């Protein structure tokens with residue numbers, strides 16, 4: 001018994017200092033127990049410690065790519081103890097020096113874990129990895145998927161894993177690897193309010209802000225895709241801006257100076273409201289005028305022997321609306 005106690009002693013270093021030992025020894029820890037068996041032996045020796053065990057959160061993290069490995073680094077920095085697995089084993093093993101316990105078999109990584117996080121490539125990878133892990137999943141385990149996936153995939157997994165007796169919560173992120181390391185950025189949630197409320201203490205440590213989009217399962221996946229669509233368009237739009245700037249002899253430094261003072265990003269919400277408003281008949285910039293400028297972009301670039309990516313398609317859309325008689329309307333009518 002003395003040996004069991006000594007072997008289990010490291011657990012007490014992983015207890016979250018903010019969680020108090022309440023009357024009756026109900027205690028919450030934010031660590032993962034790779035010492036699970038000896039801890040249970042210890043618990044059996046002391047009548048009140050089974051209560052303590054009930055509340056232990058054991059974590060496993062599957063997918064040690066750019067995002068997953070930094071999420072794990074941050075967990076380790078917080079004193080959590082994490083089981084990690086990655087398809088390419090070396091990426092998981094690389095985290096052992098930071099304190100993670102790496103496994104080459106996904107079933108070994110999830111065994112005993114009550115909270116399992118995933119950051120994988122896509123729907124297919126999530127389904128394949130969870131299917132491989134399933135035989136070793138702890139009864140009632142909570143699966144939290146940070147992967148950017150389809151909406152229907154998130155809905156299906158929430159239903160299917162519930163039928164199997166597990167909780168599946170999709171929690172996609174607007175976080176780059178640096179955010180995962182710093183606990184900044186945004187994590188998106190939707191679905192069962194009780195599940196999300198129970199998960200909040202664990203998830204809020206991983207990000208800057210949790211954004212809850214209501215009870216609709218799959219809504220968080222949809223919001224993530226909508227936000228990413230904007231990021232993709234923004235980057236493609238900047239490509240056209242760079243191409244035109246080059247044709248006009250405007251340097252990157254000039255552009256950075258311009259956008260440093262005049263920030264078009266700040267216009268997004270007002271622009272969305274104007275585009276989707278009912279009345280475009282009172283223009284602040286006429287469609288005919290916007291079309292004239294768009295042709296100037298196209299012509300200047302062509303004269304320098306280059307071409308724009310998005311502008312020709314946008315010019316065609318403007319022409320459609322002008323031909324329908326809306327040339328004198330606000331140009332944002334093209335967003336209808």
Ligand SMILES: NC(=O)c1ccc[n+]([C@@H]2O[C@H](COP(=O)([O-])OP(=O)(O)OC[C@H]3O[C@@H](n4cnc5c(N)ncnc54)[C@H](OP(=O)(O)O)[C@@H]3O)[C@@H](O)[C@H]2O)c1
Nearest residue numbers: 063064065066067068087088119120121125147148175176
């Ligand atoms: N990076 C970002 O800034 C960012 C931001 C928001 C959301 N996301 C999303 O987060 C997810 C992960 O992104 P990431 O940037 O971390 O990508 P990443 O570095 O390419 O990592 C992808 C991970 O998925 C694993 N994987 C791919 N296919 C697999 C399969 N069939 N079976 C098992 N594992 C598989 C990879 O394993 P291997 O190492 O063996 O290839 C790797 O661990 C993606 O859905 C991404 O869209 C990324």
